[in-house]
Amino acid sequence: MISQYAELAVKVGVNIQAGQTLVIIAPLAAVDFVRLAAEKAYHAGAKNVHIEWSDDRITRLKYDLAPLEAFEEYPIWRAKGFEEMAEQGAAFLSIVASNPDLLKGVNPDKIAAANRSAGVAMQTYRNYIQADRVSWCVIAVPSPEWAARVFPEAPAEDQVNKLWQAIFEATRANLDNxxxxxxxxxxxxxxxxxxxxxxxxxxxxxxxxxxxxxxxxxxxxxxxGGGSVNQDGTPFVANIPTxxxxxxxxxxxxxxxxxxxxxxxxxxxxxxxxxxxxxxxxxxxxxxxxxxxxxxxxxxxxxxxxxxxxxxxxxxxxxxxxxxxxxxxxxxxxxxxxxxxxxxxxxxxxxxxxxxxxxxxxxxxxxxxxxxxxxxxxxxxxxxxxxxxxxxxxxxxxxxxxxx
Structure with a gap:
C-alpha cells in the first residue's frame, strides 16, 4: 500500500511528466518513502530527482544552541535554487512528517525570526506556488513522534502503523484503484x-x-477545489488529501x-x-x-x-x-x-x-x-x-x- 501511496503522490499529486525534474522536500524520517517516490518518478519519465533534506534533531539543536541572529538570516543560495528549479518548470513534492511539539519551549523570538527571514527570501518561489505556475503537492508520512501524539493510547510499537493506516484511508490510497x-x-x-x-x-x-x-x-x-492546472496546462493535485x-x-x-x-x-x-x-x-x-x-x-x-x-x-x-x-x-x-x-x-x-x-x-x-x-x-x-x-x-x- 505504501507503493500505491508513492505512485499517487507522483502520478496524481505532482503528475510528473516525461523529461521533467522533480524536487522532493523531505525530512530524514521519511527516507524510505522518499527513495520509493524517487523510483516511481524515474519510472514515470522524470529526468532528475533532487532531494532537499531536513532533520528534526538538527533543527532543534539549532533552536536550542544558535544565537538569535542566526535565525534572522536565510541561505540565499537555497532560495535561488528553488527559484531556478521553478523557472525551469520543475515539480515540487513536499513530504511532511514533523513532530507537532518539535519546538515546544523554544524562544519564540527565534521562531518568529526564522519564519520572517524564510518568508522574505522564499517569496519569489512562493509566488510560483501560489499562482500555480508550477506543479506542487504536499503529502505526509508518519514519524514516531507524530504517531505517538495521534495515538497516545496505542502500544508504542503499533503507533506508526496505525498512523500509516489512517493516512492511507484519508488519501484513498487503500482503495483498489x-x-x-x-x-x-x-x-x-x-x-x-x-x-x-x-x-x-x-x-x-x-x-x-x-x-x-x-x-x-x-x-x-x-x-x-480538487485539482489544479499549471502554466503549461498540466493537471496536478496540490494537497493529498483534499x-x-x-x-x-x-x-x-x-x-x-x-x-x-x-x-x-x-x-x-x-x-x-x-x-x-x-x-x-x-x-x-x-x-x-x-x-x-x-x-x-x-x-x-x-x-x-x-x-x-x-x-x-x-x-x-x-x-x-x-x-x-x-x-x-x-x-x-x-x-x-x-x-x-x-x-x-x-x-x-x-x-x-x-x-x-x-x-x-x-x-x-x-x-x-x-x-x-x-x-x-x-x-x-x-x-x-x-x-x-x-x-x-x-x-x-x-x-x-x-x-x-
Missing amino acids: PTQAWQEHNSQLDHKVTILNEKRYKTLHYTAPGTALTIDLPERHLWM EEVFTTPQRDGVNGTVRSSKPLSYGGNLIEDFSLTFEKGKVVAFTAKKGAETLQRLLDTDEGARYLGEVALVPHYSPISNMNLIFYNTLFDENASNHLALGSAYAFCLEGGKDMSKEELKQNGANDSLVHVDFMIGCEEMDIDGETADGRREPIFRNGNWAF
Missing part, C-alpha cells in the same frame, strides 16, 4: 465549485457556537468573531481553543487557552498576517472528519473542517489573478503576507449563508454540511 478514485473525487469537488462560481455570492455569513462572522468576497473571486473548495476573501471585508474547532500546529507549537475578532478585515483581538504567545507571534509576522487569505468549505461529515481523529497536522485537520487562513491569498482565486502584479492583486481585494496559515473552524453546529448581490441570503451549509 486510487487514481480512479481521485478522478471521481475531483469531479465531485468540481461540481460544488461550478455551483458556487455561478452564484457569485458577495458575502458569507457564519454562525456557530462562539462564531458570528461575515466575510465579503471580491467581485472577481473564483472558487477552486476535501475543500476555497476562494479568497476581500481583504478588508471580514467582521465579527470566529472560534477554532481544532488545535493548530504552528512553528513546532500547538495553539488550542482560540478565537479571533475581526474589524474591517483585521484581527483586532484574540484569546487562546494554550499557545497564546505563539499566536501573537504569528499575528505579528507582518501586516498581512492579521488579515485572511483563504476561506475554505469542508463538510463536517467528510471522510477525514468521520475518522474522529485529530491529526495535529494541518494537511489532514483542515480537510476535516471548514477553515480559514491567515496571511497571503492565492492569486489563482481571482479571475485573471495569475497574471496580476502584487499591487493589482491588492487592488482586487487579495491579501499579501509572508505567511499562509490555515486554522480550523468547522463543527456540526455551523451554518453558512451566501448573500447575493441583491441582498438575498441562501443556505450553503446547514448543521456543518452542504445544503445543496
Whole structure:
C-alpha cells in the first residue's frame, strides 16, 4: 500500500511528466518513502530527482544552541535554487512528517525570526506556488513522534502503523484503484465549485457556537477545489488529501468573531481553543487557552498576517472528519473542517489573478503576507449563508454540511 501511496503522490499529486525534474522536500524520517517516490518518478519519465533534506534533531539543536541572529538570516543560495528549479518548470513534492511539539519551549523570538527571514527570501518561489505556475503537492508520512501524539493510547510499537493506516484511508490510497478514485473525487469537488462560481455570492455569513462572522468576497473571486492546472496546462493535485473548495476573501471585508474547532500546529507549537475578532478585515483581538504567545507571534509576522487569505468549505461529515481523529497536522485537520487562513491569498482565486502584479492583486481585494496559515473552524453546529448581490441570503451549509 505504501507503493500505491508513492505512485499517487507522483502520478496524481505532482503528475510528473516525461523529461521533467522533480524536487522532493523531505525530512530524514521519511527516507524510505522518499527513495520509493524517487523510483516511481524515474519510472514515470522524470529526468532528475533532487532531494532537499531536513532533520528534526538538527533543527532543534539549532533552536536550542544558535544565537538569535542566526535565525534572522536565510541561505540565499537555497532560495535561488528553488527559484531556478521553478523557472525551469520543475515539480515540487513536499513530504511532511514533523513532530507537532518539535519546538515546544523554544524562544519564540527565534521562531518568529526564522519564519520572517524564510518568508522574505522564499517569496519569489512562493509566488510560483501560489499562482500555480508550477506543479506542487504536499503529502505526509508518519514519524514516531507524530504517531505517538495521534495515538497516545496505542502500544508504542503499533503507533506508526496505525498512523500509516489512517493516512492511507484519508488519501484513498487503500482503495483498489486510487487514481480512479481521485478522478471521481475531483469531479465531485468540481461540481460544488461550478455551483458556487455561478452564484457569485458577495458575502458569507457564519454562525456557530462562539462564531458570528461575515466575510465579503471580491467581485472577481473564483472558487477552486480538487485539482489544479499549471502554466503549461498540466493537471496536478496540490494537497493529498483534499476535501475543500476555497476562494479568497476581500481583504478588508471580514467582521465579527470566529472560534477554532481544532488545535493548530504552528512553528513546532500547538495553539488550542482560540478565537479571533475581526474589524474591517483585521484581527483586532484574540484569546487562546494554550499557545497564546505563539499566536501573537504569528499575528505579528507582518501586516498581512492579521488579515485572511483563504476561506475554505469542508463538510463536517467528510471522510477525514468521520475518522474522529485529530491529526495535529494541518494537511489532514483542515480537510476535516471548514477553515480559514491567515496571511497571503492565492492569486489563482481571482479571475485573471495569475497574471496580476502584487499591487493589482491588492487592488482586487487579495491579501499579501509572508505567511499562509490555515486554522480550523468547522463543527456540526455551523451554518453558512451566501448573500447575493441583491441582498438575498441562501443556505450553503446547514448543521456543518452542504445544503445543496
